[in-house]
Amino acid sequence: MSNQAVNGLDNRPVANRTGKVKGSSNVSISKYVSYAFLLILCVIWIIPVIFGISTSFRSQTEVVSSGFRLFPETWVFENYVTILNNTSTAPILRWLGNSLFIATTHTILVVIVISITGFGYTRINFKGRDTLFFTLLGISFFPGVVNLIPSYKIIDSLGWVNTSWAMIIPGLAGMGNIFLVRQFMNGIPKELDESAKVDGASDFRIFAQIILPLVKPILIVCGLFSFTGSWNDFLWPVIVYTDVDKMPVTAGLLLLQDIYGNYRMIGQLMGSAILAIVPTLLLFIFAQKYFVQSINLNSGIKG
Structure with missing residues (x-):
């Protein structure tokens, strides 16, 4: 086997006993962090939208009397x-x-x-x-x-x-x-x-x-x-x-x-x-x- 082939083998990522390549865990962590960040942004964006939609289905009495509630107690269509x-x-x-x-x-x-x-x-x-x-x-x-x-x-x-x-x-x-x-x-x-x-x-x-x-x-x-x-x-x-x-x-x-x-x-x-x-x-x-x-x-x- 030539020296170039040996060097190429030496430069390959070393796999651990479970078969996973070293460094893949860092990639997985960054991916999960990215997903978590996007999920948080999605929740921050969608909660006001859901609250606005639900408010359009609240009765006048509930809008005036109730505090913050994501969904109405009773869904009504009289507003529309x-x-x-x-x-x-x-x-x-x-x-x-x-x-x-x-x-x-x-x-x-x-x-x-x-x-x-x-x-x-x-x-x-x-x-x-x-x-x-x-x-x-x-x-x-x-x-x-x-x-x-x-x-x-x-x-x-x-x-x-x-x-x-x-x-x-x-x-x-x-x-x-x-x-x-x-x-x-x-x-x-x-x-x-x-x-x-x-x-x-x-x-x-x-x-x-x-x-x-x-x-x-x-x-x-x-x-x-x-x-x-x-x-x-x-x-x-x-x-x-x-x-x-x-x-x-x-x-x-x-x-x-x-x-x-x-x-x-x-x-x-x-x-x-x-x-x-x-x-x-x-x-x-x-x-x-x-x-x-x-x-x-x-x-x-x-x-």
Whole structure:
């Protein structure tokens, strides 16, 4: 046996009498510690959610008289009946429909805009392309609250106050989404474009038939983020909406604090909040695999 083989044997982990390799216990301990830490975070996060859901099923008497109790003594549905029957001062179903229309339309337009923009920044050469991209990326780091007044002036001048366009159009070309799409497209070999051009394909055909199918995972992720961001947006809809019937659900929840905000109507307020989070919760449950794919920006490229 050669010296290299002997040295290789000497460098192997030494197994104990039980057959376990030394050092594996340290790995197991770190794994259990990680699981314990994640379990603690999960419990900290889920207890308030469970308490909020259970509060929406408490009677008014129990909300006022009882202290902290994770589950109600008696499960009642009168809070949700009151919420759904109120179609004048707090039309929760209309608000949910408004939010669904706004978020869906906004998401579709976002996917179209960022896919075309990402293609331009990666596949079309023009003077100052990278300078323009990084300048806009740097400007995007400024907090959005800085642009609230100018944005409202623009929306007001266009006549979009109290309309869905006030929520749909702003933010379509978010630089965060464009950055992700651009990075993803940079991982696609440009030899594919060159081969298509040799066959006479135009830029639009290359984009539609080659690039677009490959960037589908990141577009789905950006669409999910855009949907949840539009659905959960609170400050902007509160500013641009005053018509109760046209409000999205987040602006409506602020109005509900005046209607259900007294201590005797906490159940209705919590029930309204629970109804507002159900669509995004279902979206995350059924689309969680796409968030895992987004961790690797080149996950759509097959080697």
